[in-house]
Amino acid sequence: MEKQTLISAVATELPEHEMEDTACNELFYERTETEYRLAIRAAAEQVSGFLKNTKKPFSGIKPAALLAEFDNIRFDDPLPDYKSLFEEVNALYIKHATAFHLPQYIAHLNCPVVIPALAAEVIISAINSSQDTYDQSAGGTFMERRLIDWTGQQIGYDSQCDGVFTGGGSQSNMMGLLLARDHYALTYLDHNIKLQGHPANANRFRIFVSEKAHFSNQKNASLMGLGEQAIVKVATDDRFRMDATLLEQAIHHEIENGNIPIAIVATAGTTDFGNIDPLQDITRIAGQFNLWVHVDAAYGCGLLLSEKYRYLLNGIELADSITIDYHKSFFQPISSSAFLVKNKLHLNIIRHHADYLNPKEQDYDELPAQINKSITQSTRRFDALKLWFTLRLLGKQKLGWYTDRIIDTTEEAACMIEASAHFELLSHSDLGVLVFRYLPQQASAIDTCAMNQHIKQTMFFNGEVLVASTRVNGRFYLKFTILNPLTTIQHIQNILTIIKKHGKDYEQRHLVAAKS
Numbered sequence: 001m002e003k004q005t006l007i008s009a010v011a012t013e014l015p016e017h018e019m020e021d022t023a024c025n026e027l028f029y030e031r032t033e034t035e036y037r038l039a040i041r042a043a044a045e046q047v048s049g050f051l052k053n054t055k056k057p058f059s060g061i062k063p064a065a066l067l068a069e070f071d072n073i074r075f076d077d078p079l080p081d082y083k084s085l086f087e088e089v090n091a092l093y094i095k096h097a098t099a100f101h102l103p104q105y106i107a108h109l110n111c112p113v114v115i116p117a118l119a120a121e122v123i124i125s126a127i128n129s130s131q132d133t134y135d136q137s138a139g140g141t142f143m144e145r146r147l148i149d150w151t152g153q154q155i156g157y158d159s160q161c162d163g164v165f166t167g168g169g170s171q172s173n174m175m176g177l178l179l180a181r182d183h184y185a186l187t188y189l190d191h192n193i194k195l196q197g198h199p200a201n202a203n204r205f206r207i208f209v210s211e212k213a214h215f216s217n218q219k220n221a222s223l224m225g226l227g228e229q230a231i232v233k234v235a236t237d238d239r240f241r242m243d244a245t246l247l248e249q250a251i252h253h254e255i256e257n258g259n260i261p262i263a264i265v266a267t268a269g270t271t272d273f274g275n276i277d278p279l280q281d282i283t284r285i286a287g288q289f290n291l292w293v294h295v296d297a298a299y300g301c302g303l304l305l306s307e308k309y310r311y312l313l314n315g316i317e318l319a320d321s322i323t324i325d326y327h328k329s330f331f332q333p334i335s336s337s338a339f340l341v342k343n344k345l346h347l348n349i350i351r352h353h354a355d356y357l358n359p360k361e362q363d364y365d366e367l368p369a370q371i372n373k374s375i376t377q378s379t380r381r382f383d384a385l386k387l388w389f390t391l392r393l394l395g396k397q398k399l400g401w402y403t404d405r406i407i408d409t410t411e412e413a414a415c416m417i418e419a420s421a422h423f424e425l426l427s428h429s430d431l432g433v434l435v436f437r438y439l440p441q442q443a444s445a446i447d448t449c450a451m452n453q454h455i456k457q458t459m460f461f462n463g464e465v466l467v468a469s470t471r472v473n474g475r476f477y478l479k480f481t482i483l484n485p486l487t488t489i490q491h492i493q494n495i496l497t498i499i500k501k502h503g504k505d506y507e508q509r510h511l512v513a514a515k516s
């Protein structure tokens with residue numbers, strides 16, 4: 001018998017005239033409204049189950065065991081109904097998905113998300129506007145523009161600013177470097193890279209970043225054909241922020257060697273330490289050398305929401321371009337990110353006219369086209385609607401309160417780690433990252449790096465606590481990234497107790513082994 005619908009309950013609920021044509025009843029259109037509603041409700045039930053059943057941030061499953069579960073999947077044999085599908089997806093994915101909403105998830109820059117943004121996702125995917133041109137988005141275009149303007153205002157930009165939503169910080173950083181490069185060549189070499197490709201001396205272009213800047217800068221330099229050699233890493237101070245004096249020296253040094261400084265990338269909130277480069281010093285130095293300043297605020301953008309800590313971003317308004325990741329620090333689901341420029345005219349550098357989308361003769365005020373501002377995407381999700389839902393319902397104040405709580409909890413945790421003889425803390429944080437390691441409690445031949453690796457690994461495969469790690473001066477450290485306003489100092493204390501327990505176990509076993 002032909003199956004009527006994938007949601008078994010629907011068959012009886014469908015009005016008679018809709019029973020006739022079952023050939024396309026999985027398609028989203030006016031006759032499948034019931035099927036749509038039931039499917040979305042059933043999917044939401046799965047999410048509720050995830051919230052109710054997930055007690056640990058990770059199941060602890062090993063890759064080989066999980067991969068083995070995929071053995072019997074055959075795409076040529078579709079499943080009979082949603083029930084079977086949900087069972088399969090639960091077994092393969094949901095059951096083992098990393099739970100970012102639990103305080104015991106304290107690893108990477110994955111924030112818990114706010115519910116209004118999840119409601120927006122339902123609309124975004126179903127209505128499926130594409131943000132490239134007005135005729136594919138209409139109101140979506142203006143909502144995105146208003147949110148970019150709002151973000152610009154929080155930064156302290158004037159009405160000359162502009163920008164666009166992007167897929168993430170790496171992409172936004174790419175736009176910053178690309179504009180910096182092309183702007184340099186146009187302004188100082190009278191050379192149009194967009195049309196002519198690199199000038200002969202492009203291999204001498206130099207971009208200054210701190211040693212703790214995000215790796216996407218190197219990747220982007222390489223993608224742009226400048227090569228990673230174009231990136232000059234400036235050493236950091238005792239809080240792992242770019243050292244402005246060394247920056248100035250590095251610029252002089254490159255010029256003396258015949259190289260051509262074109263830009264500085266300042267990081268507002270490093271991935272590893274959550275600290276903010278000295279933005280005012282950096283923009284002052286950039287001014288002396290006519291360099292483009294891009295501020296990578298992928299992480300630190302959350303400070304825009306805070307009254308208490310907004311001052312930490314002072315100077316950001318002087319940057320030529322900025323990366324903002326709402327999916328890092330605005331409690332937004334992936335993806336939600338933006339690229340902003342102080343002077344909207346700079347976006348003209350990358351504008352491309354396609355006859356079928358945004359022909360040159362088109363009047364932009366009459367038919368606005370966001371594609372004119374986007375480098376790497378044409379068809380583009382209406383991610384902005386999530387932020388719209390969030391700001392309209394929660395307001396900036398509530399998000400700012402979340403942010404303040406996170407920063408205050410982190411500082412309390414930093415003091416706790418610092419005060420303990422069991423741990424070594426590398427730095428306090430402007431945001432929510434703490435890098436530290438467990439120390440052997442007996443002077444012995446214990447390898448501290450191996451011990452901390454063991455602690456991280458054990459907690460991961462127990463699924464009890466997920467922490468991140470990093471290397472500093474070749475040494476292995478554990479890393480907490482706190483992004484959850486529900487995380488309390490008590491949670492942190494419990495996590496530290498677990499870390500100590502695994503550390504002591506490791507030490508005990510190795511001391512015994514050394515003796516025997």
Ligand SMILES: *Cc1c(COP(=O)(O)O)cnc(C)c1O
Pocket residue numbers: 109167168169170171173214216267269270271296297298299325328337
């Ligand atoms: C996460 C991060 C990025 C990259 O952003 P994605 O959204 O992951 O592409 C860039 N810079 C910093 C400082 C980051 O923390």
